[in-house]
Amino acid sequence: MGAWTTHWMLGPGPSDHVGAAALDSQAVTVEAVFRREYGRCVATLIRFLGDIDAAEEAVQEAFSVAVARWPSDGEPPNPGAWIVTTARNRAIDRLRRESVRDERHAQAHHLYGADAEASADCAPAPEDETVPDDRLRLIFTCCHPALNQPAQVALTLRLLGGLQTPEIARAFLVPEATMAQRIVRAKRKIRSTRVPYRVPAEAELPARLEPVLAVVYLIFNEGYAATADSLMRLDLCAEGIRLARVLAELMPDEPEAQGLLALLLLLHSRSAARLAADGSLVRLAEQDRRLWDRGLIAEGQAIVRACVQRGRPGPYQVQAAINAVHSIAPSLDGTDWRAILTLYDQLYALTPTPVVALNRAVALAEVRGPAAGLAAVDDLRSSGLDGYYLFHASRADLLRRLGRTTEAAEAYAAARSLTANPVEQAFLDTQRATLSRPDADQE
């Protein structure tokens, strides 16, 4: 059970009413509801209360009531609505007590231009008031451009993902105190500068959507790249996909939100094949394609097809399309590299970065041979890629295929010195060790 359960599990527990086994299964139920509903509940409560901390407190209180009551009363038919109602009633009680004692506190809850109806005596029941885009307001608030990206990521995981600070700290390998401070600081900035609690207007949407998509992609990628680490890290993949689903569902008319979901599904479909039993990294070329998740692939491909039909391409959609091409290929040789090269050309037109150019050069090597690929890679040396391990790893691979093993070994060594990821280091060491004798035989 995650660390987040402990603080509300410690409250007045249900142990008087039920045996330990029933308690465990009930705790699992509440935990499942917590993971599924926390973001939605907090998002709704923020709209009612106009304050993030007050909303979190109320929702956590409601969950501790759930832990106490559900074992004897049974899980309510709509657990999320039950939590929202309970949280709201508790918050109203608290506000009444505090506003009697202290007028100031009532004032403090009128931020954001949120509805802030909680102080009114006749506030409507929240189930009827649940606005479908509450979570959307919340994610745009968490990813407001006035917050730096680490803060955006931490807040999104905490408020929408329902992750507790220690979990987020572990996932990003930073001390717990650092992460706690990051979250406190971000919430304070939202409150003191009055970041509005709303979905941006149509005109600002493209610019405002960008950091939101970037945060979700980063959360996924942090889990995806961290192959050597704990299961907790891999949870970030699931969290990223969950958030991408929320975005895709809430913004059906934003093709890039759809593209991001498709991209993550298609990348995730290869998870089981990416790692060997000993934890080492398996490249696309050597992956056992039978391990790919066909369900995720089908879902991702369907989204890509819909995006293509819509005809408003963007970077995430094109990356998803590239991965969709890989996903239908029976083998590396059986891959439609021409299609992939065309898509990389399109991606480069949209985002002309050296990293995209590098990936394009790798695709070019598959279409026109390693010499052409190497020439394209070498052209990129001056573009700032010299410190990027994949630049050297790609060069090494092409040099190896050209039989230039001495240079390949040097390139592997250069790549090795530029990555801190032990799985990638091990992979590069193996590649280098298995090079044939220097320039003895040509491939």
Place this chain on the structure above:
Amino acid sequence: MPQYLLALYRDYALTIPPERTRQVWADVNALGDKLTAAGAFVFQGGLDGGPESATVVRKSGGEFVLTDGPYTETKEHLAGFWIISAADLDEALEWAKLTAAAQQRAIEVRPLFDGSLDDALDAGSGAQ
């Protein structure tokens, strides 16, 4: 309505071409009119002279100590400010964009404190 400080900073070691000063003068006047028309204008001021015009006053024990020069030794110093009222940060940021364009400088946006003593105590608790 919340109020915000829009602060502009300047490296006084760099000279400003006269045509730029003329342009900024005209643009800033136009911006002032726009802020006033929108009801967002509260107060504005440009500082006279560079960091050498600053004097820092401290009370140390029973004595007042005056220091010649600015509070911080940095390259860029406060050169002027606007106080505006805006409904929320997004609105303040829109004004800040116009200000950055008119002033031809980066603009730091800060909310003005309008809380009580308890809020001040909370803000001073050090968990920044």
